[in-house]
Each structure stands twice: as structure tokens, then as C-alpha cells.
Amino acid sequence: MLEQFIELKTRQLIFYASRFFRGQLPHHELHLFIWDTLEEWGQFGIQLKTPQNLREQVFWHLMHQLEFWPEHQLKSDQVLQHNLLNCLSFLRGKGQLPLDCVGIRP
Template identity: 65%
Template structure:
């Protein structure tokens, strides 16, 4: 159940973040996706003893970054954008694990 959730939400996250970074969707739509995801997560019964995979850690890291930084910083900060793109590349299975992208469950 947990793996299915992370896989499905990772694909949706890639879609939303990629389009936001290209200016194709507004920030509020990205924000709504994040909060919908958190609501769905809250309904899962995941034991805190279950270790998170690297994929899950990167997934939570991206969500955190998107909520932590302002819309303007997400649009203008080239280093931040590159880090997000690296994380998305990992979630796509295209690049190695980014060492600086370790998130924890909410």
C-alpha cells in the first residue's frame, strides 16, 4: 500500500512540478496538489517502524521544498530549481540518488 501510494503520487508530483517550473500551471494548483496528497497520506495507516525507501525520502523532500520556498523563489532561484529537477530525475528513474535530498514523513 505504501509503495503504491509513493509511486502514484511521485508520478503526479513529477507532472505538477515540471509544469509549474515551465510556467504552465499556477502555484496555487501545485499547492492544492500538495495538500490533497497530505490528506490522502493521513488516511493511510503506515507504521512509524516501517523504514522509508530512498524514493520516499526524495518524494517528501520535494514536497517540503515546494511548501517551504515562496512562489517567487521557486520561479527565480536557479540552484533551487536545479535541485528540484535532480530530484524529479531520480523519481523518474533517470539519475542517481541526489545525496542532499532526504525528506522525512509528515
């Protein structure tokens, strides 16, 4: 059940974040997706903070980064965008594990 949740939410995160970076999704929609996902995650009641695998680690890292940085920085900071797009590539199965990717469960 947990693996299915992460897999589903990873596909959805790829969808939302990709469209945001292409200018096809408003920031508030991305924000709502992240908070809805966190609310659903909270229903699992999992106490273990360590992700089960690298894919889940990158998932949580990307979720945190997208929520942490303000919209203007996500849109204008090219180094930040490059790092986050590397995370998306990894989640798509097309890239390598991003450097400095520290993802833990909420």
C-alpha cells in the same frame, strides 16, 4: 497499499512539478496537489517517519521543498531550481540521488 500510494503520488508529483517549472501550471494548483496528497496520507495513520526506500525519501523531500519555498523563490532561484529538478530526474529514474536530500514522512 502504501507502496502503491507513493508510486501514484510520485507520478503525479512529477507531472505537477514539471509543469510548474515550465510555467504551464499556476503555483496554487501545485499547492493544492501537495495539500490533497498530505490529507490522503493522513488517512493511513502511519507513525513511522522513515521512508521505505530512497525513492520515497526523495518524494517527501521534494514535496516539502515545493511547499516550504515561496513561489517567487521557486521561480527565480536557479540553485534551488537545479536541486529540485535533480529530484525530479531521480524520481523519473534518470538521475542520481540528489545531495542533501533529507526526506522524512510527515
